[in-house]
Amino acid sequence: MRSPKAESEDRDVIIARGDGEDELCYDFHGLKFDCGSSGGKKKKSFHPPIETHWDLHPSASGKKSNPSPVKSLLSYPFMKFRKSKSLVMILEGVRDPKEKPIVESFREMLLQEGLVPPKHDDYHTLLRFLRMRDFDMLKSKEMFQNCLNWRKEFRVDLLPKEFNFTEYNEVKKCYPHGFHGVDRFGRPVYIERIGMVDLNKLGQVTTFERFIKHHVSEQEKTLKLRYPACSLVAKRHVASTTSILDVNGVGMSNFSKPARYLFMEIQKIDSCYYPETLNKLFIINAGSGFRMLWKAVKAFLDVRTVAKIQVLGSNYLSVLLEAVEPSNLPTFLGGNCTCSDHGGCLMSDRGPWKNPEVLEMIQVVNLREEIAGKCEDVEKATEDSSTPKKVDMQTKDDDNTMSLVEQTECPGSDCACNCKSAIQKIDCLEASLGEIKNKIKTLEDALQDTKMALKEHAQHSEQPKV
Template identity: 35%
Template sequence: TVGEGEMGCITSSEDGARADGGAHAELATQPTSLSYVETRNGYPETLTPAQRATMAELRSQLAREGHAEGRWDDDHEMCRWLRARKFDIAATKLMILNHIRWEKEYDVDHVYRTFAHKDAAGVKAAYPRTYHRADRVGRPINIDRVGMLNIKRINELTNDDDMEREKIQDMEYTVRVRYPACSLAAGRTINQSLVIMDLSGLSFAIWNAQTRNMLKRLTSVLSDHYPETMGALFIVNAPSFFAAIWSVAKLVLDPGTVQKISILSSNYKTELFKHVEPHNLPTFLGGTDETFDFMREQGSWVVGTQPTQVPSAVRSEQVNVHLPDQRRPRWVCCAA
C-alpha cells in the first residue's frame, strides 16, 4: 500500500504495461504460499483459546434469544461478525441482532428472489462491475470500474433505493451461491472476495455529491450486513486528485479495513499477478483473458465455467458445502 506522499506518482495503465517488462511469465508460475492461511487472525483455524471461548459465549447468548439457526452454528460465519467488532461479545451481538431485524423488515429473501431493474443491461453499462473467476487462493474476484460510472445515466434509469436493492441481491447471491461454489472448487471454506477497483476515467465531475451519496449508501449495506466479506481491495489507475480523497477517507475507516486496501502505482500488474493468475484477469487489467464480459459472469458458480484450480498447498481443510437453490437473480447473465 502506498503512502499519502507517494500517491501523486500514480499514472495510467499504459505506463504500467511498459514498466513491468517480463514479469508476466515469471509471476504466472509463482507458487501460492500457505501464508494466506497461516497469518490470518480471527479465523477458525487460527483462533486463540480466548477467542474460541468468546465465540462459544456469543453463540450461547444468541441461542437463548431464539437465534440458534444453522448459520450461527458455523464457525466461519461467526468469525466474520466477531472480527468486525474486534471479538467484543456485546458489540457483535448487537450487530447480529440488528442484522436479523433488518433482514425481516427489509424482506431480504424477497428482494433476493424477485428484484430486477427495468433496464438491467442499461444499469450495468452505466456502472460496469461484475464477478469474474477466482484468485490464487480461490476467492471470487469482484471487478468494479467505478471510474466509468455514468451517474447521470444511472439517475435516468433507476434510483438510489433500487441500487441498494441490487447491492443486497448481489451480496445475497454471493453468500448463498458464489462462496459455496468457490469453497467446493478450492477445497476449503471461502467467504471473502478479492476486489479490484479500476479508477481510470474518474474525474471531479463524476465524483460529485450524488455519486458519493450513492456509494456511501452501498458501502453501508456491506459494512452493516455483510461484514468481513472483502478479503483485499486493490485500487488501480487512480488519478492524482485521489490522493486528497484517500487522505480523508482512511481517517474514518477501521484500521483493519485500511490494511486490506492497496493503492497500486503504475506497475500494478506485478502486484496483481501475485494474487491472481494472468489468465483470470481481463486484458484491460493486464491479464490475458479475452473472454471477459461485464454482462456475462464467469466462475465456478456459473454452469459451464471451468473452476479455478487452487494449488493443493492452500487446500487446508475438508469442506462439505451444500450448494443452495441456485435460482439466479434475473440480472445475472451466465456463460453458456
C-alpha cells in the same frame, strides 16, 4: 524523460493500519449512525485473512490442497465426492481451536436471548461479527442484532421473489462492474471501473434504491453460492473476496452528492451487515486527483477495511499478477481474458459458481442441511414432550411464528424418527434409483410375457377338442 511528479503518481501507496480512530459509519447526510461502534480510543486488532485457519490439514484431506480449476474437481465421481467427509470439511472449514470456544459461547448467549434465527445459526456468520468487534461479545451481539433488524426491514430474504433487476444489462453499460474468475487462493474476484461510471445515465435506467437492492442481492449470492462454489473447486474453505477498483480519471469532481449517497449507503451495508468479507482491495490507476479524493473517502471507511486496501498507480500489473493469474484477469487490466462469448468480462459473471455440476453439489448439501436442521428442531421438541412448553420458533417467513406445542404433543418422537429416516433416504436414493429402474424393466418384461402366455392359453382353449 518523466517528471518527478509523474513518477510519484505511479509510485505504489500502501495504506497503513490506521491510527486507532473510532469506528464510525455515516448515513448519506454525513451523520453518524450506530452499528455497534466500539467508541473510545482503543486500537483495533488486525486479524489475519479469515480463511487462515480454514485450510484442510494434510491429515484431514489425505492430499495437499490444490486451488486448481474446475477440471480437477470434476475428475472425481460425483456421488463419491458428494458423500465423502472431505466435502463437508471443505464447506465448513477447519476451525481455529482458539476461536471455536469463543464462537460457541457467543452462540449460547444469543440462543438464551432468542437472537439466533435458524437460518443464521451458522458458525462462520457468528465468527465474522466477532472478528469485526475484536471478539467483544456484547459489541458483537449489538452488531448482530442490528443486522437481523435491518434484514427484516429491508426484506433481504424475500428479494429473490420480490426483486427482479430487469435493467441489469443497461446498468452494466453505465456502471461497469461484476465478478470475474478467482484469485490464486480461489477467492472470487470482483471488479469495478469507477472511472467509466456515468451517474446521469445510471439515474435514467434505474433508481439508486433499486441499485442498492441489486448490490444486496449480489452480496447474498456471494455468501450462499459463490463462496461455496469456490470452496468446492479450490478444495478448501473460501470466505472472502478479492476486489479491484479501477479509478482511472477519478478525482474530486466525481464525488458529487449523488455519488456520495450511493457510496455511503453501500459502504454502510457492507461494513455493518456483511462484515469480514473483503480479503484485499486493489485500487489501481490512482492519479493525483484520486489521491486528494482518497483523503476524504478514507474517513468513511472502517479502520480494518482501510488496512486491507492497497492504492497503486499505473504500474499495478506486477502486484495484481501476484494475487490473480493472467487467465482470470481481463485484458483491460493486463490479463488474457476477453469473455468474447459473453459480451465482455464484466458481463459474464465467470466463475466456479457457473458450473452445473458444482451447483448440483451445493443444492444437495443445502437440502441435507435443511433436513438436518429440521430434525434438530424436532428432536429438541420431543425431549420435553412429557411437559409441553409453549416456545415460539421462527418459520421461513419472519413475520409468522409457530408453537412447538403442536410438535411436542406427539409422544413417541415419530417426527424425529421420520427426519432421521429422510436423511438416510437422501444418501441412498440416487444409488437405489438405478436398481429400481432395472426392477421396473424386469416387471414390465415379465408382464409382457404373462400377457403373451395368457393370450396363447386363451387361443388354445378355444380350439375344438378332437
